[in-house]
Amino acid sequence: MQAQGTFVLVWLLAGVFAVLMSIVVGQLGEPFLFVGALVGGPMGVAGGVWLSGRTGWLAASELRFAFFGGSLGFFLAAPIAVLNLHSPVAPVLSCALAGAGALVGAGLSRRSRP
Numbered sequence: 001m002q003a004q005g006t007f008v009l010v011w012l013l014a015g016v017f018a019v020l021m022s023i024v025v026g027q028l029g030e031p032f033l034f035v036g037a038l039v040g041g042p043m044g045v046a047g048g049v050w051l052s053g054r055t056g057w058l059a060a061s062e063l064r065f066a067f068f069g070g071s072l073g074f075f076l077a078a079p080i081a082v083l084n085l086h087s088p089v090a091p092v093l094s095c096a097l098a099g100a101g102a103l104v105g106a107g108l109s110r111r112s113r114p
Contacts, residue, residue, distance in 0.1 A: 002057040003103055009057075010048035010070050011099035015092060017044030018074075038078060045070035045098050052102075062106040069105020073097035 021040025026033040049066045052058040058066055077094035084090030 002052075002055075005055070006048070006052040006057045006066070006106070007096075007099035007103055009052055009099075010045055010066075010102040011096050013044035013048040013051075014041045014070065014074050014098035015044065015095035017041060017047065018095070034078075034082065038075075041074040041078065041095075041098065042067075042071045045074055045102065048099075049102055058106055062109045065105035065109035066102040067105070069108070070098045070102035073099070073101020073104075076101070 017040040018037040019040070021036040021043065022033050023036070025036030025039065046067055049058065049063055049070060052066070053060060053063045074095070074097065077097040080094040080097075081091035084094070
């Protein structure tokens with residue numbers, strides 16, 4: 001596992017997909033901004049984990065756990081980002097929890113193997 005690449009890839013894609021889906025779904029109204037972000041974040045995590053698997057940074061057996069860990073990290077980051085929308089730095093940095101969660105999930109999958 002190349003931890004740094006996976007961390008950054010999941011972090012960036014989770015944030016980018018959250019913003020893009022927030023913009024797209026937000027066209028339905030202001031409450032949907034957050035719905036779009038909550039849908040887009042895990043989509044970005046899935047994309048980052050998939051790309052990490054394709055590049056060989058994650059083993060195939062680690063992908064599922066990495067996705068669940070990254071999604072959990074993103075859902076933990078979402079309230080932090082919403083409460084700190086007045087700052088441009090906090091929402092971006094909070095998405096790092098998605099990358100960290102993916103690494104924790106991948107690590108847990110290694111421990112659970114016989």
